[in-house]
Every structure is written in C-alpha cells, then in structure tokens.
Amino acid sequence: MTYFAGIDIGSTASKVVVLDGSDMVDHFVLPTGWSSKETAGEIARRLEAGGHPVGADMKVIATGYGRVAVDYAAKTVTEITCHGRGGRYLLGRDCTIVDIGGQDTKVITVENGMPTSFLMNDKCSAGTGKFLEIMANRLGVDLPELFTLAAAGTPLAISSMCTVFAESEVISHIGAGEKREDIAAGVVDSVVSKVAGLCARHTMKGDVLLTGGLCDSAYLVDRLSQKLKLPVLTHPLGRYAGALGAALIARGKAAG
Amino acid sequence: MEQTNIKLPADFETYGEARKAGFLRMKQLKDQGARVVGMFCSFVPTELVYAAGALPVGLCAFTEEPIPAAEANLPRNLCPLIKASYGFALTDTCPYFYFSDFVVGETTCDGKKKMFELLGEIKDTYVMQLPHSRDQAALSFWRDQIIAFKEKLEAFYGITITEDDIRRAIRRKNRERDVMLRYLELGKLNPAPMSGYEMGTRVDAGSFSFDLDQRCDVIEARTAEVLEQWKANKNSLPTDRPRLLVTGCPNAGVREKIIKAVEELGADVVAFDTCNGIREKVEKVDESDPDVYHALAVKYLNINCSVMSPNESRREYIGEMIDSYAVDGVIEIVLQSCHTYDVEAFFIKRFVTQEKGLPYLNIETDYSQADKGQINTRLAAFLETIEK
Ligand code: SF4
Numbered sequence: 001m002t003y004f005a006g007i008d009i010g011s012t013a014s015k016v017v018v019l020d021g022s023d024m025v026d027h028f029v030l031p032t033g034w035s036s037k038e039t040a041g042e043i044a045r046r047l048e049a050g051g052h053p054v055g056a057d058m059k060v061i062a063t064g065y066g067r068v069a070v071d072y073a074a075k076t077v078t079e080i081t082c083h084g085r086g087g088r089y090l091l092g093r094d095c096t097i098v099d100i101g102g103q104d105t106k107v108i109t110v111e112n113g114m115p116t117s118f119l120m121n122d123k124c125s126a127g128t129g130k131f132l133e134i135m136a137n138r139l140g141v142d143l144p145e146l147f148t149l150a151a152a153g154t155p156l157a158i159s160s161m162c163t164v165f166a167e168s169e170v171i172s173h174i175g176a177g178e179k180r181e182d183i184a185a186g187v188v189d190s191v192v193s194k195v196a197g198l199c200a201r202h203t204m205k206g207d208v209l210l211t212g213g214l215c216d217s218a219y220l221v222d223r224l225s226q227k228l229k230l231p232v233l234t235h236p237l238g239r240y241a242g243a244l245g246a247a248l249i250a251r252g253k254a255a256g
Numbered sequence: 257m258e259q260t261n262i263k264l265p266a267d268f269e270t271y272g273e274a275r276k277a278g279f280l281r282m283k284q285l286k287d288q289g290a291r292v293v294g295m296f297c298s299f300v301p302t303e304l305v306y307a308a309g310a311l312p313v314g315l316c317a318f319t320e321e322p323i324p325a326a327e328a329n330l331p332r333n334l335c336p337l338i339k340a341s342y343g344f345a346l347t348d349t350c351p352y353f354y355f356s357d358f359v360v361g362e363t364t365c366d367g368k369k370k371m372f373e374l375l376g377e378i379k380d381t382y383v384m385q386l387p388h389s390r391d392q393a394a395l396s397f398w399r400d401q402i403i404a405f406k407e408k409l410e411a412f413y414g415i416t417i418t419e420d421d422i423r424r425a426i427r428r429k430n431r432e433r434d435v436m437l438r439y440l441e442l443g444k445l446n447p448a449p450m451s452g453y454e455m456g457t458r459v460d461a462g463s464f465s466f467d468l469d470q471r472c473d474v475i476e477a478r479t480a481e482v483l484e485q486w487k488a489n490k491n492s493l494p495t496d497r498p499r500l501l502v503t504g505c506p507n508a509g510v511r512e513k514i515i516k517a518v519e520e521l522g523a524d525v526v527a528f529d530t531c532n533g534i535r536e537k538v539e540k541v542d543e544s545d546p547d548v549y550h551a552l553a554v555k556y557l558n559i560n561c562s563v564m565s566p567n568e569s570r571r572e573y574i575g576e577m578i579d580s581y582a583v584d585g586v587i588e589i590v591l592q593s594c595h596t597y598d599v600e601a602f603f604i605k606r607f608v609t610q611e612k613g614l615p616y617l618n619i620e621t622d623y624s625q626a627d628k629g630q631i632n633t634r635l636a637a638f639l640e641t642i643e644k
C-alpha cells in the first residue's frame with residue numbers, strides 16, 4: 001500500500017499528516033526546534049514508529065518555512081498552496097482561508113478547489129502568532145492563558161504597527177498598573193485588527209475558514225468574526241491544514 | 257566651460273575595484289574634455305543633452321550601501337531609490353555623480369523633488385518642473401520647461417544649441433529606441449528566448465556605455481544573436497514555464513531578489529512595463545513635427561509613469577502588452593514608500609485580475625535582503641496558482 005505524507009515545518013510547530021488512498025491514517029504535531037533539519041529527522045523516526053516509514057511506499061511533500069530541510073521529500077510546495085488545498089478539503093467547498101502562522105499571516109482565496117490568489121503580511125511580525133507569543137511572554141503567561149485572560153478583559157488600545165513598539169506599549173500598560181485581563185484583550189485585539197486589515201485588502205469570497213494553530217482559540221475566532229463582520233469557521237484539524245494540503249497534493253500527483 | 261579641477265575623491269584608494277574602474281573611466285573622459293550631465297529620470301529629454309555635445313549619465317541608485325549615510329539627512333520612510341541616490345552623492349562614491357558637470361532633477365514624485373533641494377547643497381542641481389497632467393496647458397508649460405532646460409545647457413557650457421542639433425539628436429535617440437525596443441520585444445517569442453534578468457541587466461548596462469551609436473550596435477548584435485539561437489533551439493526550449501510581465505517602480509535594485517528568483521523558480525519574465533523596459537521606448541519623438549520643442553514635449557509628457565494623474569494610458573498599454581507577449585501573470589514591484597505606484601496599484605490589480613483575468617502579485621520591498629525568504633515563498637506560491 002502506498003502512503004502520502006504532508007510535512008509542514010512551521011516556525012514554531014511542525015505538523016504531519018499521513019493519508020492512504022482514501023483516509024487519514026496518522027497525524028501529529030511537534031515543536032520545531034532550533035534546527036529544521038533535526039525536526040525533519042525526528043519526523044522520519046515518528047513516521048517509522050507509526051508504521052509508515054519513509055521509503056518507496058511513501059510519497060512525501062514538504063511545506064512551511066522549513067520545507068527545504070526535509071531532504072526525503074519528493075517535492076516542496078509553498079504553505080500558501082497547501083493551506084488553500086487543505087482548508088478547502090476540510091470545509092468541503094470553496095472559501096477564503098485565513099492562516100495566522102507563527103511567522104506570517106496569509107489570506108488565500110480558493111476557487112474551483114484551487115488557490116487562486118493570496119495576500120501575505122509584510123516583513124513585520126505584528127498580526128502573527130509570533131506577536132502573541134512575545135506579548136504572552138511579557139505578561140508571564142502561555143498562549144491558552146493569554147486567551148483566557150483576554151476573554152475576561154476589555155481591550156486596551158495597543159496602536160503601534162510594529163512589534164517592538166507594541167511591546168513597549170504593553171510594558172507601559174503593565175507599568176501603569178492596568179489589569180492584565182485588559183492588556184491581554186488589547187494584545188489579541190491588536191492581532192485581530194491587523195489580520196482584519198489584511199483581509200480588507202483582499203477580495204473575500206465565500207466563507208472564511210481560519211486555519212493554523214490559533215484556530216483552537218474560541219475567543220480569537222469570535223473577535224476576528226466581529227472585526228470582519230463575517231462568520232469565521234474553524235475545524236478541529238485546522239492547524240493541520242497545511243500538512244493535509246501537502247499530503248493531498250502528494251496523493252494527487254501519484255494519481256496523475 | 258573650462259575644466260580645471262578634474263580630481264579623484266579624497267578616499268579613492270579605499271574603493272573597491274569596480275568602483276575604482278568607474279572613476280578612472282569617467283576621469284579619462286573628463287580629461288579628454290567630455291561634458292557630462294547627470295540625470296535621474298526618463299522624463300528628462302536626453303536629446304537636449306546630446307544636442308549640447310554632452311553625455312547623459314543615469315544617477316538613480318540601486319544598492320543599499322549608501323542608504324545609512326543618506327538617512328542622516330533624509331527621513332527613513334522614503335523610497336530606497338531616492339535615499340540611495342542621495343546617499344551616493346553625499347558620500348562621493350558614485351563616479352557618475354561625482355564627475356557630472358551638473359545634475360538635472362525633475363518634479364516627478366514628492367520625495368524626489370524635495371530630495372533635489374538637499375542635493376542642491378552638494379552640487380549644481382537644475383530642476384525641470386514636470387506638470388502632472390497631459391492637457392493643453394500642461395503641454396505648453398512643459399514645452400517651456402524644455403526650452404528653459406536647453407537655455408540652461410547653453411548658458412552652462414557657453415554654447416548655442418541649434419534646432420538642427422536637436423533634430424540630429426532626436427534621430428539618434430529614436431534609432432536607439434527602435435534598437436532597444438526590438439531587443440526587448442524578443443520577449444514576445446514563445447518559448448522565451450532569454451531571461452528577463454538578462455534583458456534588464458543589459459538595458460541598464462547599456463546606459464553606461466557612452467557612445468550612443470556603439471551602444472546601439474552592441475544591442476543590435478545581441479538581438480540578432482538571440483534570434484539566431486532561438487530559431488535553432490526553439491523546439492527544445494521548455495514551453496511550460498509561466499510567462500510574466502513585471503510592472504511598477506524601477507527594479508534594478510531588487511532584480512536579484514525578485515526577477516532572478518522567480519526565473520529560478522521556473523517562470524520567464526518576458527515583458528517589462530518599467531523605466532528600463534519598453535515604457536519610454538514605445539513612443540518616439542515625432543521627427544516630422546516642425547516645432548522640435550513641441551515634439552519633445554508631447555513624447556515626454558506621454559510617458560506612462562504613475563506620477564502622472566490621471567494615468568489610464570498605463571493600463572491600456574499593460575493590456576496590450578499582456579496580449580502581445582502572451583502573458584500568464586503580472587508582478588507589480590512597489591518600492592517602499594513610493595506612493596504613486598502604491599496607490600495606482602489598486603487600478604492595475606483590478607485591471608489585471610478582472611479585465612484580463614490573470615493572476616497578479618504585488619510585492620512591496622526595499623533594497624535590503626531581510627525579506628528575501630518571504631518574497632521567495634510568495635513568488636513560489638504565485639507560480640503555483642498559475643501552474644495547474
Ligand atoms: S518611475 Fe517615473 S519618476 Fe521614477 S524614474 Fe521612471 S519615469 Fe521617473
């Protein structure tokens with residue numbers, strides 16, 4: 001039996017999906033360490049342990065910013081195409097996919113099953129998972145805690161477009177003795193505003209599906225939906241959308 | 257004007273080889289008595305410079321190196337082309353600026369036009385006032401500006417420029433436009449006969465070979481050669497590479513990171529709607545116009561640069577290029593803080609995607625390498641949307 005693996009090496013987490021001819025047979029996530037190469041090696045070991053070793057019976061496509069580190073991949077495809085394909089598969093119809101990644105955020109339009117256009121945030125990490133991580137760190141909490149705090153707060157203004165300046169705004173809020181809940185809400189609000197700003201510059205077609213690691217946060221999804229004035233859908237496998245897309249492309253290629 | 261003071265910059269010895277060679281070549285020209293006029297933009301009629309027996313040299317700068325120096329006097333959020341050009345002037349590291357007798361600026365975009373005021377403190381800077389529309393009033397104003405520039409050249413060099421001198425220069429420049437256009441239009445061949453990287457590099461390099469006729473001969477020879485090779489090999493050239501049009505700001509400073517990169521990823525850049533592409537070449541100066549200044553004014557005012565308003569003609573002509581070059585996708589390059597191209601991108605995107613039904617990618621960037629990886633991902637994803 002031939003298997004198809006999609007490996008998505010993101011800046012913080014690496015996601016893996018394995019398909020056979022009809023179903024998903026395995027999926028897992030692991031942190032991307034400091035070396036994408038080592039992560040790729042670790043993934044190969046895990047695939048083997050799961051009974052789907054890399055080899056002649058396994059077609060691998062790699063994606064994500066560390067995609068070139070997967071030397072056993074037959075091909076690399078960008079995370080934009082993979083998120084588009086994977087998200088469309090999860091939702092079952094054409095849509096606009098918003099992926100808030102660790103390093104960058106993208107908006108991808110899927111038409112007739114295929115990604116047709118996309119927009120990506122500029123160099124700055126504002127509006128990405130990295131921004132949330134840095135700010136959570138400042139507040140001395142982890143990401144899930146940040147969202148819990150935020151849900152109980154009223155957003156404080158964090159207006160800077162730049163992560164470095166936004167961080168100093170957060171520090172001065174802390175210094176001024178503002179409630180942590182309000183600061184946390186402000187942090188999430190700032191990310192959501194930037195993502196919505198990106199969406200505003202893109203022609204949004206169909207439903208919005210949020211993929212990537214942050215789609216598990218109901219609070220963030222809710223805030224994004226309010227900002228976009230559109231329903232924002234999620235899927236339990238949303239964070240695997242990129243890996244799934246890569247695996248689907250591997251399977252599609254094999255099918256010819 | 258007597259040239260008494262042809263010296264090399266004080267820290268010449270510290271310069272790299274290529275730069276030293278540039279300085280020495282320019283110095284040699286000047287020692288032989290050459291007149292050199294520095295300029296920045298396609299709107300300045302080089303015909304007048306040639307008619308004055310002078311050599312026009314392009315001063316637009318495309319490297320990151322002098323930007324920190326420029327930022328001592330200019331705001332950071334300014335287009336990198338403006339900062340780099342000023343930075344070279346400030347640090348005496350551009351042989352062409354250094355050895356220019358004077359430089360000609362023009363009121364195109366706000367950043368550049370204000371930068372010229374600062375430049376005026378370093379060097380004799382003459383500014384042509386470019387109107388930003390194309391109506392009758394603008395045309396007659398621009399014609400006056402062209403005459404004023406001629407008078408500046410006459411006064412500066414103590415010469416008289418006759419209409420015959422100008423007509424001769426018009427014919428030479430028109431021939432150059434023809435030659436360049438034929439070279440650039442090789443991009444219409446399918447499969448593509450050469451890389452867009454080569455096209456851009458060669459056109460830019462040409463502007464630093466000062467003998468106009470020799471420059472034309474070199475490009476003509478290359479055109480014939482490329483055509484020969486294409487005829488011999490066309491059946492073995494790949495046909496599945498997407499054909500791209502590049503539009504927007506001058507791109508020499510980001511050529512490696514965008515044009516070379518996208519060609520390495522498997523596409524061919526076949527058409528350029530840019531200053532070093534066919535934008536300035538398509539329309540020639542009317543040689544039959546009895547009024548040479550009117551002829552020059554019409555030609556130059558019609559350049560489809562985004563500093564003009566309105567500028568629908570740029571869309572029309574991108575549309576024609578898409579058809580005649582059989583383009584599969586359009587990449588627009590916007591240099592950071594270039595408001596005119598950035599704003600006009602709204603129309604270009606809508607036109608390309610909705611009226612021409614083609615994918616469009618907008619890349620805003622500067623001369624740094626910081627976004628190289630991200631740009632690569634976006635280019636790859638863009639090609640993936642074209643493939644299928
Ligand atoms: S883009 Fe416009 S302003 Fe800039 S050099 Fe070209 S013609 Fe001049």
Ligand code: SF4
Nearest residue numbers: 335337365368505594
């Ligand atoms: S690229 Fe834009 S901002 Fe820069 S000099 Fe040209 S018109 Fe001005």
